[in-house]
Amino acid sequence: MIHARIVRQLSAYLDGELDPSVSRAVAAHLAECDACRHELAMLRQVKGLLERLPEVEPPQAVWHGLRARLAAEDRATVTILDTMRAAFRRPAVAAVAAMVVLLLVALPLVKGRIDRLQAADIGVDLYVREHALQSVVDPFVDRAYLGLLIGDANLALAGARRTPGEEP
Amino acid sequence: MAVAEARKRRGPSFVVRAAVACVLTVAAAGAVASAQSPKPLPSAADILRTMFAAPALVDYEGTKVISTVQGTRAETVTILEAYKRLGRLRLEFLSPESVSGRLIVDDGLSAWQYEPSLHLVIRGPSFVQGTAHPERATEVLRRYRVSVLGREAVIGRDTVVVALAPGEAGSNRRLWIDEATGVALRTEERDAGGEIVYVSYFSRVSYSLNLPPALFRFRQPAGAKMLNFYVSGDAVTSVNELQARAGKDIILPARLLNRFAFRDGRVARHGAFTAAAAAYTDGVGVVTVFQTPISRMAFPNVGGPVATRTGRARFLDVGYFRVLVWQSRGMNYAVLGNMPQAVLIAIADELAASR
Numbered sequence: 001m002i003h004a005r006i007v008r009q010l011s012a013y014l015d016g017e018l019d020p021s022v023s024r025a026v027a028a029h030l031a032e033c034d035a036c037r038h039e040l041a042m043l044r045q046v047k048g049l050l051e052r053l054p055e056v057e058p059p060q061a062v063w064h065g066l067r068a069r070l071a072a073e074d075r076a077t078v079t080i081l082d083t084m085r086a087a088f089r090r091p092a093v094a095a096v097a098a099m100v101v102l103l104l105v106a107l108p109l110v111k112g113r114i115d116r117l118q119a120a121d122i123g124v125d126l127y128v129r130e131h132a133l134q135s136v137v138d139p140f141v142d143r144a145y146l147g148l149l150i151g152d153a154n155l156a157l158a159g160a161r162r163t164p165g166e167e168p
Numbered sequence: 169m170a171v172a173e174a175r176k177r178r179g180p181s182f183v184v185r186a187a188v189a190c191v192l193t194v195a196a197a198g199a200v201a202s203a204q205s206p207k208p209l210p211s212a213a214d215i216l217r218t219m220f221a222a223p224a225l226v227d228y229e230g231t232k233v234i235s236t237v238q239g240t241r242a243e244t245v246t247i248l249e250a251y252k253r254l255g256r257l258r259l260e261f262l263s264p265e266s267v268s269g270r271l272i273v274d275d276g277l278s279a280w281q282y283e284p285s286l287h288l289v290i291r292g293p294s295f296v297q298g299t300a301h302p303e304r305a306t307e308v309l310r311r312y313r314v315s316v317l318g319r320e321a322v323i324g325r326d327t328v329v330v331a332l333a334p335g336e337a338g339s340n341r342r343l344w345i346d347e348a349t350g351v352a353l354r355t356e357e358r359d360a361g362g363e364i365v366y367v368s369y370f371s372r373v374s375y376s377l378n379l380p381p382a383l384f385r386f387r388q389p390a391g392a393k394m395l396n397f398y399v400s401g402d403a404v405t406s407v408n409e410l411q412a413r414a415g416k417d418i419i420l421p422a423r424l425l426n427r428f429a430f431r432d433g434r435v436a437r438h439g440a441f442t443a444a445a446a447a448y449t450d451g452v453g454v455v456t457v458f459q460t461p462i463s464r465m466a467f468p469n470v471g472g473p474v475a476t477r478t479g480r481a482r483f484l485d486v487g488y489f490r491v492l493v494w495q496s497r498g499m500n501y502a503v504l505g506n507m508p509q510a511v512l513i514a515i516a517d518e519l520a521a522s523r
Binding site for chain 1: 219220232234236241243245247249251257259261264266267270272274279281283286288290292293295296297301304308332341343355368395397399400436438439440441443445447449452453454456458460463464465466467468469470484486487488489491493500502504505506
């Protein structure tokens with residue numbers, strides 16, 4: 001048994017709380033280890049001092065105060081629980097609570113669906129804009145026409161789509 | 169003595185007079201001949217090089233008219249366009265009414281768009297490339313059959329007319345390039361049937377050696393609401409990096425149709441919406457493929473239905489660009505480019521097959 005583990009068990013050894021086999025191992029270690037013998041002697045001394053201390057009764061006021069605080073906490077717990085139980089027994093409150101739970105679950109799903117539809121609405125505008133920006137290197141591309149396409153796509157992405165003016 | 173006096177009075181001899189007459193006749197004939205013989209046309213490579221060098225050499229301002237045919241619909245837009253080297257642009261939209269008053273100022277780093285009807289400013293990345301790229305002429309000559317058709321006057325300026333027919337994928341184009349400055353004064357794009365689907369031309373242009381820089385500085389109108397739209401994430405130049413950012417579910421071939429090579433990619437974000445964007449190029453045109461999971465985006469109801477091997481697909485013509493969107497195996501796909509519909513469908517089929 002290693003030294004560190006023996007040190008942790010010295011107090012239990014002193015009180016005779018170890019299994020016989022462990023107790024024998026501690027005793028064998030103590031026979032060889034000065035440090036552990038010193039530690040055991042210190043523990044024995046502390047234990048002796050503690051045994052000699054007189055028992056003191058706490059004043060009655062301490063008990064009264066403690067009991068009063070414990071009773072108050074019990075009452076508070078009961079009041080909150082009772083109020084909640086009473087509230088959920090009302091159909092309207094129960095329905096509202098159910099709706100809140102439903103919303104918390106459904107909101108991400110609804111938002112995902114809205115985002116998906118919005119992406120379909122503006123997706124091609126984003127594609128046109130990005131492609132126009134990539135086409136800057138096309139030697140035949142017309143700068144003014146790129147400006148028109150990018151401008152229209154920007155407007156659509158900003159939520160203000162332009163309706164092209166058709167030739168009569 | 170009398171004979172000598174008589175000669176002095178008659179002037180130079182007949183021989184001298186004849187020689188002078190001959191010289192004058194030859195000189196006059198030469199002058200007439202040179203006036204009548206046309207200046208030789210520049211080669212296609214030379215005129216394209218002049219065109220691609222122009223953004224670094226020429227400032228201009230003019231009125232431009234753009235007409236696009238988008239399916240059964242046509243739209244004509246008139247714009248005041250001013251350009252300053254290297255890559256600064258100012259666009260003031262005049263008509264139609266739906267776009268009238270829009271102002272776009274691009275200083276080469278950022279672009280500001282002001283919408284007066286909404287008193288709204290939208291700021292985003294620059295979309296002007298102002299550096300010279302004469303080397304692009306080589307790539308264009310490799311990808312297109314280029315022919316110089318002749319010389320024509322456009323708004324009083326001499327232009328060289330160049331026709332470009334795509335080798336594999338692309339649109340038939342015709343350009344009227346200002347011979348002196350390299351600015352394209354007129355551009356036409358035709359569909360496979362020869363019908364013009366896009367035309368852009370200056371109805372007036374003036375060149376300047378130095379337009380005032382203040383014209384290309386945006387001043388926010390008092391009280392205008394400002395939105396910042398920098399929706400693209402940082403670009404990555406490898407397929408693996410984009411896959412790491414956008415997720416393993418996206419398809420990212422290194423090449424499309426064995427012609428367009430992966431150039432770069434990014435993740436575009438706007439609010440809750442995100443899309444992986446991969447840009448491919450054949451050295452001239454750009455194709456962008458977008459991918460978004462269907463859990464994040466419903467199928468966009470744009471354009472008209474179109475038959476592809478991938479199933480449900482829709483096609484939209486936005487003028488200079490075309491858009492094909494389709495759904496397959498839990499993903500929304502979109503491919504955009506300045507190519508005919510058939511090419512975009514071929515790309516969609518190839519992507520579906522590589523899944």
